Amino acid sequence: MTQRLSAEERRQEIAEAVLRLAGQEGFHRLTTALIAKSIGVSEATLFRHFQDKQDIITAALRRFEELVMADFPPKEEHPLEALRAFFFQRIALIRKHPEIKSLAFNVQLLQIASEESAERISFCIGQMFQFIFSSLQQAQEQRMIASDLPLEVFLWSFLGVLRGYTDQIQAAPPTPQDEAYSKTLWLGLEQLLRRSK
Amino acid sequence: MTQRLSAEERRQEIAEAVLRLAGQEGFHRLTTALIAKSIGVSEATLFRHFQDKQDIITAALRRFEELVMADFPPKEEHPLEALRAFFFQRIALIRKHPEIKSLAFNVQLLQIASEESAERISFCIGQMFQFIFSSLQQAQEQRMIASDLPLEVFLWSFLGVLRGYTDQIQAAPPTPQDEAYSKTLWLGLEQLLRRSK
Amino acid sequence: MTQRLSAEERRQEIAEAVLRLAGQEGFHRLTTALIAKSIGVSEATLFRHFQDKQDIITAALRRFEELVMADFPPKEEHPLEALRAFFFQRIALIRKHPEIKSLAFNVQLLQIASEESAERISFCIGQMFQFIFSSLQQAQEQRMIASDLPLEVFLWSFLGVLRGYTDQIQAAPPTPQDEAYSKTLWLGLEQLLRRSK
Amino acid sequence: MTQRLSAEERRQEIAEAVLRLAGQEGFHRLTTALIAKSIGVSEATLFRHFQDKQDIITAALRRFEELVMADFPPKEEHPLEALRAFFFQRIALIRKHPEIKSLAFNVQLLQIASEESAERISFCIGQMFQFIFSSLQQAQEQRMIASDLPLEVFLWSFLGVLRGYTDQIQAAPPTPQDEAYSKTLWLGLEQLLRRSK
DNA sequence: GATGAATGAGATTTCATTCAT
DNA sequence: AATGAATGAAATCTCATTCAT
Numbered sequence: 001m002t003q004r005l006s007a008e009e010r011r012q013e014i015a016e017a018v019l020r021l022a023g024q025e026g027f028h029r030l031t032t033a034l035i036a037k038s039i040g041v042s043e044a045t046l047f048r049h050f051q052d053k054q055d056i057i058t059a060a061l062r063r064f065e066e067l068v069m070a071d072f073p074p075k076e077e078h079p080l081e082a083l084r085a086f087f088f089q090r091i092a093l094i095r096k097h098p099e100i101k102s103l104a105f106n107v108q109l110l111q112i113a114s115e116e117s118a119e120r121i122s123f124c125i126g127q128m129f130q131f132i133f134s135s136l137q138q139a140q141e142q143r144m145i146a147s148d149l150p151l152e153v154f155l156w157s158f159l160g161v162l163r164g165y166t167d168q169i170q171a172a173p174p175t176p177q178d179e180a181y182s183k184t185l186w187l188g189l190e191q192l193l194r195r196s197k
Numbered sequence: 198m199t200q201r202l203s204a205e206e207r208r209q210e211i212a213e214a215v216l217r218l219a220g221q222e223g224f225h226r227l228t229t230a231l232i233a234k235s236i237g238v239s240e241a242t243l244f245r246h247f248q249d250k251q252d253i254i255t256a257a258l259r260r261f262e263e264l265v266m267a268d269f270p271p272k273e274e275h276p277l278e279a280l281r282a283f284f285f286q287r288i289a290l291i292r293k294h295p296e297i298k299s300l301a302f303n304v305q306l307l308q309i310a311s312e313e314s315a316e317r318i319s320f321c322i323g324q325m326f327q328f329i330f331s332s333l334q335q336a337q338e339q340r341m342i343a344s345d346l347p348l349e350v351f352l353w354s355f356l357g358v359l360r361g362y363t364d365q366i367q368a369a370p371p372t373p374q375d376e377a378y379s380k381t382l383w384l385g386l387e388q389l390l391r392r393s394k
Numbered sequence: 395m396t397q398r399l400s401a402e403e404r405r406q407e408i409a410e411a412v413l414r415l416a417g418q419e420g421f422h423r424l425t426t427a428l429i430a431k432s433i434g435v436s437e438a439t440l441f442r443h444f445q446d447k448q449d450i451i452t453a454a455l456r457r458f459e460e461l462v463m464a465d466f467p468p469k470e471e472h473p474l475e476a477l478r479a480f481f482f483q484r485i486a487l488i489r490k491h492p493e494i495k496s497l498a499f500n501v502q503l504l505q506i507a508s509e510e511s512a513e514r515i516s517f518c519i520g521q522m523f524q525f526i527f528s529s530l531q532q533a534q535e536q537r538m539i540a541s542d543l544p545l546e547v548f549l550w551s552f553l554g555v556l557r558g559y560t561d562q563i564q565a566a567p568p569t570p571q572d573e574a575y576s577k578t579l580w581l582g583l584e585q586l587l588r589r590s591k
Numbered sequence: 592m593t594q595r596l597s598a599e600e601r602r603q604e605i606a607e608a609v610l611r612l613a614g615q616e617g618f619h620r621l622t623t624a625l626i627a628k629s630i631g632v633s634e635a636t637l638f639r640h641f642q643d644k645q646d647i648i649t650a651a652l653r654r655f656e657e658l659v660m661a662d663f664p665p666k667e668e669h670p671l672e673a674l675r676a677f678f679f680q681r682i683a684l685i686r687k688h689p690e691i692k693s694l695a696f697n698v699q700l701l702q703i704a705s706e707e708s709a710e711r712i713s714f715c716i717g718q719m720f721q722f723i724f725s726s727l728q729q730a731q732e733q734r735m736i737a738s739d740l741p742l743e744v745f746l747w748s749f750l751g752v753l754r755g756y757t758d759q760i761q762a763a764p765p766t767p768q769d770e771a772y773s774k775t776l777w778l779g780l781e782q783l784l785r786r787s788k
Numbered sequence: 789g790a791t792g793a794a795t796g797a798g799a800t801t802t803c804a805t806t807c808a809t
Numbered sequence: 810a811a812t813g814a815a816t817g818a819a820a821t822c823t824c825a826t827t828c829a830t
Contacts, residue, residue, distance in 0.1 A: 004810055026308030028224050032804060042812045043804080049810095053804060111223030146392070153358055153385035160357015161350055188350035195343070196392045201793060201829070228820060239795050244822060246793095398789055420702030422618050426825060436791045437825080443789095447825060505617030540782070547752055547779035554751015555744055582744035589737070590786045595808070595814055622799060633816045638801060640814095795827080802820070809812085 002041050011049050011059060013039055018060035020099040027112050032056075058117045061109070065124055067097055073131045079138040080193070084186060086131070087162055091182050094166045095174055101166060132158060139193070146196035154193060161189045199238050208246050208256060210236055215257035217296040224309050229253075255314045262321055264294055270328045276335040277390070281383060283328070284359055288379050291363040292371055298363060329355060336390070343393035351390060358386045396435050405443050405453060407433055412454035414493040421506050426450075452511045459518055461491055467525045473532040474587070478580060480525070481556055485576050488560045489568055499557055526552055533587070540590035548587060555583045593632050602640050602650060604630055609651035611690040618703050623647075649708045656715055658688055664722045670729040671784070675777060677722070678753055682773050685757040686765055692757060723749060730784070737787035745784060752780045 005013065017039045021030055032053055036043040050056045070093075074085035094101050103109050110118040136154045140147045145154060165185055202210065214236045218227055229250055233240040247253045267290075271282035291298050307315040333351045337344045342351060362382055399407065411433045416424055426447055430437040444450045464487075468479035488495050504512040530548045534541045539548060559579055596604065608630045612621055623644060627634040641647045661684075665676035685692050701709040727745045731738045736745060756776055 002811070007810080010810085026224075028309050031802085033802090044806085044812055044814095045810080047805065048812095112225055146388070149385040149388055150381060152361060153382065153389055156358040156361030157354035157386075157389065158357070159361065160355070161353040164349065164353030164356065184347060185350065188346040189354075191343070191346055192350055192354065192389060192393050195394075196389050199794075204792075207793080229822085230820070240821080241795050241797095241823085242793080245795090250821065396790070401789080404789085422703050425823085427823090438791055438793095438827085439789080441826065442791095506619055540786070543779040543782055544775055546755065547776065547783055550752040550755030551748035551780075551783060552751070553755065554749070555747040558743060558747030558750065578741060579744065582740040583748075585737070585740055586744055586748065586783060586787050589788075590783050593815070598813075601814080623801090624799070634800080635802085635816050635818095636814080639816090644800070791830085793828085793830105795825100797824090797826105799823070800821080803818090804816100805818105806816080807814085809814105 002045075007049060010041075010045070012063075014046060014049060014056060015059040015063045016099075018056055019063060019097075019103070022060070022109065023099040023102045027109075030112075054114050054117075057113055061113055061117050061121055064100060064103065065120060067093060067100060069124055069127075072127070079135040079142065080144055080190060083132065083135050083139075083158065084190070087158075087186055087189075088182070090162055091166060091169070094169050098169060098171045101169060129155070143197065145193045149196060154196075157192065158189065161185065199242075204246060207238075207242070209260075211243060211246060211253060212256040212260045213296075215253055216260055216294075216300070219257065220296045220299045227309075251311050254310055258310055258314050258318055261297055261300060262317060264290060264297060266321055266324075269324070276332040276339065277341055277387060280329065280332050280336075280355065281387070284355075284383055284386075285379070287359055288363060288366070291366050295366060295368045298366060326352070340394065342390045346393055351393075354389065355386065358382065396439075401443060404435075404439070406457075408440060408443060408450060409453040409457045410493075412450055413457060413491075413497070416454070417493040417496045424506075448508050448511075451507055455507055455511045455515055458494060458497060459514060461487060461494060463518055463521075466521070473529040473536065474538055474584060477526065477529050477533075477552065478584070480529075481552075481580055481583075482576070484556055485560060485563070488563050492563060492565045495560060495563060523549070537591065539587045543590060548590075551586065552583065555579065593636075598640060601632075601636070603654075605637060605640060605647060606650040606654045607690075609647055610654055610688075610694070613651065614690045614693045621703075645705050648704055652704055652708045652712055655691060655694060656711060658684060658691060660715055660718075663718070670726040670733065671735055671781060674723065674726050674730075674749065675781070677726075678749075678777055678780075679773070681753055682757060682760070685760050689760060689762045692760060720746070734788065736784045740787055745787075748783065749780065752776065 014035065017035055018030065021034060021038055025034065032043050032046055035056070036046055046056060050059065071089060072086075074082045074089065076082040076085050110121060113121065132155055133151065136145065136151055136158070139145045139154075140151065165182065211232065214232055215227065218231060218235060222231065229240050229243055232253070233243055243253060247256065268286060269283075271279045271286065273279040273282050307318060310318070330348065330352055333342065333348055333355070336342045336351075337348065362379065408429065411429055412424065415428060415432055419428065426437050426440055429450070430440055440450060444453065465483060466480075468476045468483065470476040470479050504515060507515065526549055527545065530539065530545055530552070533539045533548075534545065559576065605626065608626055609621065612625060612629060616625065623634050623637055626647070627637055637647060641650065662680060663677075665673045665680065667673040667676050701712060704712065724742065724746055727736065727742055727749070730736045730745075731742065756773065
């Protein structure tokens with residue numbers, strides 16, 4: 001028989017398993033059988049801790065939210081510094097939790113979530129957009145980046161680079177080369193933005 | 198009873214329905230019952246035209262491939278012109294086929310596809326990356342964009358902007374404002390790249 | 395398109411196909427799709443010539459009856475001669491129509507037949523038993539075989555040898571060895587019966 | 592709700608139900624719905640205990656094998672004694688398990704079995720033939736039965752009588768008359784064989 | 789006479805969920 | 810707290826049969 005855990009520990013374990021499996025296996029294979037098996041408990045156990053599958057997904061999304069919103073928004077005053085901080089925070093997050101990599105920007109996740117849950121996530125994503133958008137706006141106002149180009153170009157470039165890089169992060173712990181590369185990348189991105197002026 | 202179509206027409210219709218539904222409803226709701234209902238035929242009809250559900254998905258992905266690879270790669274010599282052409286081609290494609298919007302960059306789709314099918318799609322995506330990458334490389338060599346910044350920064354910025362914009366394209370036909378906006382966006386992106394020099 | 399046949403020819407063709415397939419493939423694979431394919435017509439064609447699948451089976455069983463009851467019962471007066479004739483008739487029949495080999499004694503066939511059809515076949519089998527039984531009875535009365543042994547022993551021995559041999563007849567045309575062997579077999583069986591006295 | 596059984600008991604119950612139904616109803620009616628209904632469980636329960644229908648059939652055939660190979664081959668030294676033992680064992684088996692009567696010699700069963708399963712059964716049947724054949728061979732060598740007649744005549748007579756009799760065994764428990772008759776039958780068969788000398 | 793397209797009914801299988809222990 | 814057994818509902822797939830051409 002499986003080790004007995006406190007209810008709270010078990011809930012956590014299940015939520016994390018879901019996060020991991022959703023990333024690894026995709027949603028159509030995200031069955032209660034698979035979830036249970038992946039942490040070595042019976043399916044019935046899942047339903048002792050959660051009302052139904054929706055409820056499990058919701059818990060997983062809460063966990064996702066927690067991870068994604070930790071230390072958000074960055075404290076830095078200087079807008080490009082704040083973006084820089086966010087950039088590296090995100091990379092660090094994905095390095096620590098590569099399981100959420102493919103979820104991080106994924107709208108599909110919301111399709112299997114409850115309405116309420118989807119709204120919460122949408123709100124988080126909105127917050128993130130808002131933060132990036134207003135940081136870039138300030139940068140424009142403070143003449144750090146071009147003000148004759150549409151803000152969306154900056155917004156989507158920033159997100160594109162962040163996403164492009166995090167998409168290729170591997171499960172393995174980062175090598176010094178990885179660290180160096182991510183720094184170079186940021187510098188490149190920053191230059192791109194700054195030189196637009 | 199339903200209108201009778203030739204086998205080929207029916208296959209097409211089914212494949213397109215799948216493409217549409219996969220975008221609209223998400224994969225977990227992509228049941229044979231839903232597919233059949235959406236085009237007003239019986240489930241049995243689906244299996245008259247395809248071996249099994251996998252086979253239906255495969256046909257849908259072929260159609261996707263067709264759409265995505267039409268007129269690819271662009272003929273333009275000048276690298277930034279080629280990228281420009283690609284940019285507008287993609288926007289036009291999504292405007293005409295908004296149903297594939299959420300698939301266009303979506304890896305999830307591949308999780309429900311057959312191995313072979315997934316490989317074909319991966320190959321297409323690879324082609325697209327290759328095209329963008331080498332266009333940007335030429336632009337760098339020809340001193341149109343900075344050569345002291347990592348190419349990935351350009352690559353992901355380009356993709357980020359393209360994706361950011363197409364993600365918000367609506368099903369409705371484009372207004373003159375939409376047209377104007379997409380042009381402005383390209384000009385903005387082009388400036389961003391060019392000024393980096 | 396397939397060659398057009400007269401209704402009667404087509405009915406024959408279908409009935410024979412069913413007989414062949416039932417032997418080769420077994421009943422659970424005896425689908426209308428397979429029947430149609432095996433003679434190169436569409437399934438719809440089957441239903442132009444027969445009311446339903448039952449009806450097709452019935453026709454096949456009529457054909458079976460025809461084959462099995464041809465020249466039955468043998469004309470010979472002498473009971474062992476009559477049995478001998480029957481023995482070789484059956485072997486010749488299976489050599490000519492190996493497709494009915496596995497049906498010849500098979501009760502399973504009746505489970506998929508209509509009640510009426512099953513009764514007709516049962517009647518034929520009854521006739522055959524009757525013939526063998528009364529031939530042996532006469533042989534007993536005429537002191538050709540032992541009269542202190544139960545007739546069933548003779549009956550089942552006769553049937554056992556006939557069945558054992560026909561079961562191993564191959565589709566290929568008989569070699570001279572085959573012919574010789576079947577004669578030896580009959581002589582053996584006849585001796586077995588006669589010496590019991 | 593149904594009585595709860597251990598997995599092993601349920602598997603047994605299902606396998607036996609299949610054996611029973613295959614005999615009673617024929618294979619084309621052997622649906623999972625019928626199997627489930629016959630033991631008063633849901634269809635889903637079948638698939639909790641077996642991978643798929645094939646797997647259920649396989650289990651039934653294992654059970655069949657077990658029954659048929661119990662106490663086989665008989666220990667008796669004397670070849671006709673061994674055959675006698677086998678003869679009565681088989682009759683006792685069919686009396687106890689009349690459900691396997693129509694399977695006992697039935698090749699059709701193999702057509703719905705998995706390849707591996709079919710091979711196992713073929714092997715068992717081969718063993719049985721081998722046993723009967725070599726017993727008769729010894730009997731011939733020891734001059735208990737004629738050595739100028741082909742062995743197959745003896746083999747098939749023996750099998751014919753055994754089969755003929757078991758085919759007509761009813762589900763009801765044997766009456767004293769039944770017992771007496773089967774003894775008479777064996778004596779008759781033994782005489783038939785012995786007097787051939 | 790023949791067929792390609794279509795389907796209702798049913799067979800097999802999966803999955804989230806309940807229940808007794 | 811945990812689980813093994815069980816299941817209803819739904820998903821996938823098959824098959825005999827109909828219909829328009």
